[in-house]
Amino acid sequence: ExxxxxxxxxxxxxxxxxxxxxxxxxxxxxxxxxxWYQQKPGQAPRLLIFDASSRATGIPDRxxxxxxxxDFTLSISRLEPEDFAVYYCQQxxxxxxxxxxxxxxxxx
Amino acid sequence: QLQLQxxxxxxxxxxxxxxxxxxxxxxxxxTKDTYWxxxxxxxxxxxxxxxxxxxxxxTFYNPSLTSRVTISITPSENRFSLNLKSVTAAxxxxxxxxxxxxxxGLSYFDSWGLGALVTVSS
Numbered sequence: 043e044x045x046x047x048x049x050x051x052x053x054x055x056x057x058x059x060x061x062x063x064x065x066x067x068x069x070x071x072x073x074x075x076x077x078w079y080q081q082k083p084g085q086a087p088r089l090l091i092f093d094a095s096s097r098a099t100g101i102p103d104r105x106x107x108x109x110x111x112x113d114f115t116l117s118i119s120r121l122e123p124e125d126f127a128v129y130y131c132q133q134x135x136x137x138x139x140x141x142x143x144x145x146x147x148x149x150x
Numbered sequence: 151q152l153q154l155q156x157x158x159x160x161x162x163x164x165x166x167x168x169x170x171x172x173x174x175x176x177x178x179x180x181t182k183d184t185y186w187x188x189x190x191x192x193x194x195x196x197x198x199x200x201x202x203x204x205x206x207x208x209t210f211y212n213p214s215l216t217s218r219v220t221i222s223i224t225p226s227e228n229r230f231s232l233n234l235k236s237v238t239a240a241x242x243x244x245x246x247x248x249x250x251x252x253x254x255g256l257s258y259f260d261s262w263g264l265g266a267l268v269t270v271s272s
Contacts, residue, residue: 043213043214075256077258077259079259085264086246086248086262086263086264086265087197087246087259087262088262089258089259089260092258092260098260130196130197132197132258132259134254134256134257134258135256136256137210137212137213137256138199138212138213138214139199139212139256140199141196141197141198141199142196143196144196
């Protein structure tokens with residue numbers, strides 16, 4: 043099983059700042075098998091990024107994804123108030139599909 | 151617009167079987183390049199994938215859960231289901247159904263149900 047570890051656990055930033063969230067896998071993953079989700083309290087996760095760097099429908103271009111091998115990154119260029127949430131990365135390169143434990147992005 | 155909705159009992163007794171159904175509306179469950187999946191989320195285990203099913207009946211399961219899980223699909227009624235047997239308190243979680251837009255049962259999830267909190271308790 044590929045274990046996915048996200049860092050940091052909590053990120054405290056102010057609106058307008060840039061956020062950089064990391065995701066590391068125990069084994070190399072095909073970049074087309076990495077996706078990112080945003081989850082707000084009481085809601086289901088929402089797909090942000092698939093294939094490591096492709097934005098899902100309706101996702102603003104301030105969200106971007108990158109990475110290869112075992113290290114992947116989600117960047118949010120200028121934080122808006124609605125961006126403060128929990129973010130998860132997911133790998134689907136090999137079974138089972140696994141998720142990171144999440145990064146909580148909170149307002150500083 | 152595609153919508154997924156979980157339905158089923160919200161409380162299950164220990165050792166019994168948890169059964170949930172996902173009703174799909176706004177689109178056909180019988181799309182060739184689409185799989186349908188079940189996941190759950192709990193404070194202790196985070197997000198956990200159970201498995202994915204295609205309208206043809208092809209199924210992928212999480213190896214760590216496969217002995218207790220059955221996922222089935224009913225294309226004529228545009229729904230798919232999850233059965234988890236021999237539940238314990240550790241199976242208390244929010245259960246989600248979701249769509250995987252892929253020919254493969256391993257992919258990302260682009261549309262989710264609202265989630266159903268299921269509690270295992272006597």
